[in-house]
Amino acid sequence: MHIKPFKDFKNDKIGVTGLVLILLLITTAILAPVIAPYDPWDYSAPAFQPPSGEHPLGTNDIGYDIYSELLWSLRTSILFGIAVAAIACTIGLVLGVSAALIGGMYDMIVMRIADALLAIPTIMILILIAAYFKPSTIVLVIALSLVLWQTTARGVRAQTLSLKTKLYVKAANNMGAPTSYTMHRHIMPELFPLYAMGFVTKARTAVFMEAGLSFLGIFDPTTKSLGIMMSYAMRYLYLDVWWNWLLPPVIALSLLIISLGFISYAIEEIFDPRLRRNNATPI
Amino acid sequence: MPLQFKNLNVQYRVSGSPDDRATALDNISIKINEGECVSVVGESGSGKSTLALASMKLLAPSAVMTGQVLVGGTDISSLSDSEMETIRWNDIAIVFQNYGDVLNPVHRIIDQIAEPLIKNGESRSSALDRSRRMLDYLKIKEGRDVLYPHQISAGERQRVLMAMALITDPGILVLDEPVASVDAITKSHLAKVINEQVDAGKAVLLITHDLSFVPLCSCRCEVLYFGSILESLPSHELLDAPRHPYTRALVRSFPMMERAKDLAGVRGVPPSMFSRSSERSCCIFQPRCTQSLGDCSQKVPQAVPREGAGSAGDDCGYVVCHRGGIATMISVKDVSKSYKDLLVLSDVSLTLDEGEILALVGETGSGKTTLAYTIAGTIKPDAGEILFRGRSVLDIDRKEFAKTVGIVYQSPRDSISHRFTVFEAIAEPLQIHKEFDDKSHGRIKDALREVQLPDDEYFLQKYPHELSGGELQRVAIARALILAPDLLIADESTSFLDPSVQAKVLRLLLDLQNERGISMLFVTHDIGVARKVSDRIAVLHGGDIVENAPSHRVIANPEHPYTKQLIGVAKGGS
Numbered sequence: 001m002h003i004k005p006f007k008d009f010k011n012d013k014i015g016v017t018g019l020v021l022i023l024l025l026i027t028t029a030i031l032a033p034v035i036a037p038y039d040p041w042d043y044s045a046p047a048f049q050p051p052s053g054e055h056p057l058g059t060n061d062i063g064y065d066i067y068s069e070l071l072w073s074l075r076t077s078i079l080f081g082i083a084v085a086a087i088a089c090t091i092g093l094v095l096g097v098s099a100a101l102i103g104g105m106y107d108m109i110v111m112r113i114a115d116a117l118l119a120i121p122t123i124m125i126l127i128l129i130a131a132y133f134k135p136s137t138i139v140l141v142i143a144l145s146l147v148l149w150q151t152t153a154r155g156v157r158a159q160t161l162s163l164k165t166k167l168y169v170k171a172a173n174n175m176g177a178p179t180s181y182t183m184h185r186h187i188m189p190e191l192f193p194l195y196a197m198g199f200v201t202k203a204r205t206a207v208f209m210e211a212g213l214s215f216l217g218i219f220d221p222t223t224k225s226l227g228i229m230m231s232y233a234m235r236y237l238y239l240d241v242w243w244n245w246l247l248p249p250v251i252a253l254s255l256l257i258i259s260l261g262f263i264s265y266a267i268e269e270i271f272d273p274r275l276r277r278n279n280a281t282p283i
Numbered sequence: 284m285p286l287q288f289k290n291l292n293v294q295y296r297v298s299g300s301p302d303d304r305a306t307a308l309d310n311i312s313i314k315i316n317e318g319e320c321v322s323v324v325g326e327s328g329s330g331k332s333t334l335a336l337a338s339m340k341l342l343a344p345s346a347v348m349t350g351q352v353l354v355g356g357t358d359i360s361s362l363s364d365s366e367m368e369t370i371r372w373n374d375i376a377i378v379f380q381n382y383g384d385v386l387n388p389v390h391r392i393i394d395q396i397a398e399p400l401i402k403n404g405e406s407r408s409s410a411l412d413r414s415r416r417m418l419d420y421l422k423i424k425e426g427r428d429v430l431y432p433h434q435i436s437a438g439e440r441q442r443v444l445m446a447m448a449l450i451t452d453p454g455i456l457v458l459d460e461p462v463a464s465v466d467a468i469t470k471s472h473l474a475k476v477i478n479e480q481v482d483a484g485k486a487v488l489l490i491t492h493d494l495s496f497v498p499l500c501s502c503r504c505e506v507l508y509f510g511s512i513l514e515s516l517p518s519h520e521l522l523d524a525p526r527h528p529y530t531r532a533l534v535r536s537f538p539m540m541e542r543a544k545d546l547a548g549v550r551g552v553p554p555s556m557f558s559r560s561s562e563r564s565c566c567i568f569q570p571r572c573t574q575s576l577g578d579c580s581q582k583v584p585q586a587v588p589r590e591g592a593g594s595a596g597d598d599c600g601y602v603v604c605h606r607g608g609i610a611t612m613i614s615v616k617d618v619s620k621s622y623k624d625l626l627v628l629s630d631v632s633l634t635l636d637e638g639e640i641l642a643l644v645g646e647t648g649s650g651k652t653t654l655a656y657t658i659a660g661t662i663k664p665d666a667g668e669i670l671f672r673g674r675s676v677l678d679i680d681r682k683e684f685a686k687t688v689g690i691v692y693q694s695p696r697d698s699i700s701h702r703f704t705v706f707e708a709i710a711e712p713l714q715i716h717k718e719f720d721d722k723s724h725g726r727i728k729d730a731l732r733e734v735q736l737p738d739d740e741y742f743l744q745k746y747p748h749e750l751s752g753g754e755l756q757r758v759a760i761a762r763a764l765i766l767a768p769d770l771l772i773a774d775e776s777t778s779f780l781d782p783s784v785q786a787k788v789l790r791l792l793l794d795l796q797n798e799r800g801i802s803m804l805f806v807t808h809d810i811g812v813a814r815k816v817s818d819r820i821a822v823l824h825g826g827d828i829v830e831n832a833p834s835h836r837v838i839a840n841p842e843h844p845y846t847k848q849l850i851g852v853a854k855g856g857s
Binding site: 172 | 692
């Protein structure tokens with residue numbers, strides 16, 4: 001069955017909502033240095049100012065502008081999500097395809113590692129790593145990528161194995177096509193839904209994990225992130241600052257995760273024929 | 284009395300052709316002994332009738348003849364018209380091709396038959412009496428002898444012409460298409476008459492396009508093409524074992540009773556005799572041949588002894604071909620293949636000729652697909668070897684060899700990627716072989732037209748799921764043929780299609796095979812389909828070839844019990 005993903009996506013209201021949201025969030029994050037009224041790492045007003053014309057969300061315990069902090073934190077979270085998703089998907093794709101094509105001992109080793117990673121709860125590993133080494137953001141990105149590739153690898157491997165036996169791939173081989181040709185013309189495009197899905201879900205997991213780890217305080221305290229903002233806000237809840245200090249990062253994080261969720265839901269529906277609402281496509 | 288042509292050349296003076304000559308016969312040498320009948324076959328325009336007329340010195344004034352025509356040892360080319368008069372009808376007689384105007388419309392047929400006898404001084408009553416007996420001998424009903432030519436049927440007119448030739452009892456008989464207008468019963472009677480004349484010691488030159496008539500009454504057959512003899516062979520081998528691609532094409536075009544394969548004419552168009560200059564530098568059949576190589580368009584082929592079906596030492600005639608007659612394209616020698624413990628092919632040997640359609644028939648799991656892909660070079664045999672035009676397939680560069688083999692698969696839905704448009708699907712082989720360029724668009728459109736599909740931009744951008752099974756299989760055929768392969772493998776290519784679409788796709792495959800002159804390996808489990816499409820059927824059973832013979836013979840006289848069962852089941856038995 002032939003699928004036109006972009007056309008189908010355009011017709012999917014949930015997917016489009018998610019996409020519009022994430023584009024808004026990304027634009028905001030990109031424009032943070034321009035639209036943030038103050039330097040979030042610098043004292044701009046007395047501490048605990050309530051929201052006002054000058055400080056839309058007030059100031060925090062050491063007099064930083066919360067609105068500016070929020071914009072910069074969003075930037076960190078999105079970058080973190082994209083970086084982890086890109087690295088984890090690439091690792092998963094390379095390992096999955098190579099395992100399927102090479103097979104044998106190599107395949108077995110790669111797949112056993114993937115199984116082990118699936119069995120061990122990744123958040124525990126990360127908490128341990130973070131607690132012990134107090135890693136920088138880049139190290140944390142790499143660490144998270146290294147424990148998130150397994151689902152993509154497994155899916156890609158299974159799909160590649162099945163594609164290898166497809167008659168049109170064999171036909172191309174019989175026409176004299178080298179492996180590089182079948183890879184780029186037949187296998188890679190067919191794997192697109194897998195890594196599109198993997199990318200979005202991994203970005204979501206990464207954003208969520210980053211927030212969680214920061215909230216727990218195991219994160220580089222000099223960076224700005226939504227989790228760290230929440231963590232600090234929690235300490236001053238008794239001052240009744242929850243609505244202007246705690247709620248904004250919570251809403252931003254929720255919007256980010258919901259938009260990614262919407263997109264992954266739409267992609268899944270487009271590529272999995274069993275989930276399609278309109279099943280009347282010709283076979 | 285023997286008739287012999289020695290290095291006979293006949294040219295017609297025609298203005299407008301190269302050197303103002305049109306060659307009708309080129310260096311023809313045929314010897315017909317007493318008590319022998321030699322037939323000459325060929326398409327119209329091949330020079331058959333010119334040969335008949337030359338034997339009687341009846342050629343048109345515009346004809347220029349060189350070489351010798353020996354009638355009983357006398358070279359008639361130097362004889363004057365009055366000397367010829369004495370030879371004609373007495374020593375050599377001709378039965379003209381039966382057109383409406385060969386008999387005199389104002390005389391009764393009996394008078395026309397008796398005319399030469401009366402001219403020779405016989406009494407009228409005895410001449411008429413002998414003529415009447417001759418008509419009786421040729422099975423013309425009593426009372427019809429007094430009719431005029433327009434009152435009798437074409438078949439009867441043919442026999443009247445025959446009677447006119449036989450009445451003077453000449454030593455040499457030249458028959459020009461004697462059975463073209465007669466029914467089958469009369470034909471068999473005429474065959475009997477001719478055989479009796481041969482037994483009586485006459486030399487008979489039989490010119491015909493009815494190939495089934497040739498083995499009935501002649502012992503040798505000359506295949507004439509465009510003024511040259513391409514093959515000379517024993518008549519009984521004409522239908523079963525032709526060795527020249529032209530002879531085979533001619534036989535394939537002829538509706539034989541026992542043969543079920545669809546008829547196909549000789550590919551291409553016959554050359555115009557006006558285009559032929561007297562000096563030639565290539566094989567004349569080369570443009571229409573199924574196996575021409577570089578040499579064929581460079582040099583004139585010489586006659587080589589023919590490999591006949593008879594025992595060694597027999598004169599099996601000769602064949603005029605650079606490649607020594609129909610060449611073998613693929614020969615499979617003792618090939619074995621097993622998957623783990625499962626033996627799929629055991630010591631299989633098989634050949635596939637150039638331009639031949641071979642059907643591999645067998646039940647599922649009999650190893651036919653494995654054999655086909657082993658031949659295509661995509662499966663490596665465990666033992667044995669496969670030669671392609673004399674070279675081992677494994678020695679030929681894999682990519683290079685893939686270009687010479689086109690494959691059409693069982694299910695077009697699976698064999699064409701659902702993400703490819705029609706254009707991309709057909710362009711794929713060109714891209715793989717780095718032949719995709721500015722001209723490819725036109726090439727792809729041509730390919731679509733060839734498989735009878737629309738070639739507009741709208742169709743080119745359609746996806747497989749928008750096409751029907753039959754349309755998609757045509758796209759697959761176009762894809763398989765875009766690189767102009769020498770061998771086409773059809774792996775159950777029509778078994779997914781409904782009967783009507785299957786018939787159309789089969790028709791298309793056969794037409795393309797014939798038009799391109801390529802070899803085809805037709806893998807099928809359906810012996811009924813194999814019977815309709817193939818020249819030869821090889822039956823595979825349990826990894827062995829249990830039967831391998833011309834299709835009509837396999838169907839009519841299956842030898843192996845398995846083949847008998849296959850045919851029995853196909854006919855609706857149990």
